Amino acid sequence: MSSLPDAPLNSNFEVILRGGLDAGRVARRALVKHDPGLPPTVMEDVSLLVTELVTNAVRHADGASSHPIQFGFRRDNGTIRVEVVDVGTQFATPPRPTKGDATGGWGLFLVDRVATCWGVSPPRAGTCVWFELPATAAP
Secondary structure, rough: OOOOOOOOOEEEEEEEEEEEEEEHHHHHHHHHHHOOOOOOHHHHHHHHHHHHHHHHHHHHHOOOOOOOOOEEEEEOOOOEEEEEEEEOOOOOOOOOOOOOOOOOOOOHHHHHOOOOEEEEOOOOOEEEEEEEEEEEOOO
């Protein structure tokens, strides 16, 4: 039987991603590196939502490799908060895909369903999309 490392009660980090096609993968690796003690189901949820937000930044907010994307993670008092900041300034909540076989448009729908809460906050420049969820697995 293997044990996970002791989970930190407070964990904060920020990573500047180069954008481009690898940005989601780099964000997931940073998550595993900086907070390896998350319960597996929580890690899966956070990884999924981080990938969705980073991918949205790359696709819709000019997150090309020449424009950085900021990925911030804060774990405090049993809550995880993730913020993804990009250079885009025209955030609009897309309509939910109407067909179950749609290949795109599911990102914020997933964030809405998995996260406890989420929103959009204007940083000094660009757009910040954030979400929160519990740092412990549901029973």
